[in-house]
Amino acid sequence: GESVGLHLPTLSVQEGDNSIINCAYSNSASDYFIWYKQESGKGPQFIIDIRSNMDKRQGQRVTVLLNKTVKHLSLQIAATQPGDSAVYFCAETSSGNTPLVFGKGTRLSVIA
Amino acid sequence: NAGVTQTPKFQVLKTGQSMTLQCAQDMNHNSMYWYRQDPGMGLRLIYYSASEGTTDKGEVPNGYNVSRLNKREFSLRLESAAPSQTSVYFCARGDRTGELFFGEGSRLTVL
Numbered sequence: 001g002e003s004v005g006l007h008l009p010t011l012s013v014q015e016g017d018n019s020i021i022n023c024a025y026s027n028s029a030s031d032y033f034i035w036y037k038q039e040s041g042k043g044p045q046f047i048i049d050i051r052s053n054m055d056k057r058q059g060q061r062v063t064v065l066l067n068k069t070v071k072h073l074s075l076q077i078a079a080t081q082p083g084d085s086a087v088y089f090c091a092e093t094s095s096g097n098t099p100l101v102f103g104k105g106t107r108l109s110v111i112a
Numbered sequence: 113n114a115g116v117t118q119t120p121k122f123q124v125l126k127t128g129q130s131m132t133l134q135c136a137q138d139m140n141h142n143s144m145y146w147y148r149q150d151p152g153m154g155l156r157l158i159y160y161s162a163s164e165g166t167t168d169k170g171e172v173p174n175g176y177n178v179s180r181l182n183k184r185e186f187s188l189r190l191e192s193a194a195p196s197q198t199s200v201y202f203c204a205r206g207d208r209t210g211e212l213f214f215g216e217g218s219r220l221t222v223l
Contacts, residue, residue: 008152032210043114043202043214044155089154093210099145099170100212104154 008087010107019077021106023090028071030092034100035064035075038087047075047088077108085110115139116215118203124221125193133188133218135203143206144186146170146178148199149217155202161186193222 013019025033031052036044050057050064050073057064063076073090087107091100115138125131137144142163147155147170157170161180175197177189190197198221204212 034211041217043116043204043216044212045114046211046213049209049211091212095210099157099160099206100210101157102147102155104152 008105008107010109012109012111013080015080015082015110015112017080019075019080019084019108021075021077021088021108023073023075023103023106025071025073025090025092025103027092027094027101029094030101031095032093033064033066033073034091035062035073036089036091036102037084038089038105040086044089080108080110082110082112084108114205114213114215116203116205116213118201118215118218120218121216122219124223125190126223127194129193129222130189130191131193131220132190133201133203133220135186135188135215136184137186137205138184139205139207139213140183141205141207142183144180145204145206145212146176146186146188147202147204148172149202150199158188158201190220193220195222198222 034049035047038044048059061078065074087105089105090103093100117136119134145160146158156172159178161167164183179187201218204214
């Protein structure tokens with residue numbers, strides 16, 4: 001089976017509950033942040049992004065919050081569904097001129 | 113596959129063998145990337161190419177070489193494979209905002 005994702009922090013939530021996944025970033029010069037979702041055996045897929053001139057951005061069932069003061073990013077998933085089970089990565093870059101740097105990821109497990 | 117095609121999808125090598133991972137994009141983006149993914153380590157950048165004709169080292173370039181053959185193709189070569197290079201390798205293309213679009217991955221095992 002797929003070994004990627006072993007030893008990751010895991011968040012387990014009941015189906016229908018809200019999920020919050022947190023990420024601390026390191027580079028104070030980073031100004032563009034992305035959340036990716038990776039399902040087993042697949043490549044990471046874009047979920048939502050946010051620029052440093054914003055502190056909140058909403059998508060369909062997902063919200064990203066950015067706190068530049070403490071260099072913290074969070075992803076909120078409303079009404080979590082079994083299809084949301086995956087590994088979630090935050091990534092940061094500076095003005096798109098440097099490659100994305102990824103966090104180590106969090107595994108979300110949805111309990112039906 | 114987000115417009116990124118990687119081959120092969122699976123490969124088993126013996127220590128010391130060489131191989132090339134191929135990557136092609138169909139979106140005409142300037143930048144392309146190779147990452148490796150290991151358990152508990154997230155995605156780590158091996159090499160990237162900001163534009164055709166240029167390549168730069170990432171966080172973990174040792175043991176690898178790359179070629180940006182043209183705007184569409186970016187290959188990753190292992191000249192003498194080692195067990196530490198057992199990993200899942202992802203190629204990505206990047207748009208001007210910095211967002212990356214990943215292929216499905218190439219799973220390499222070095223015995």
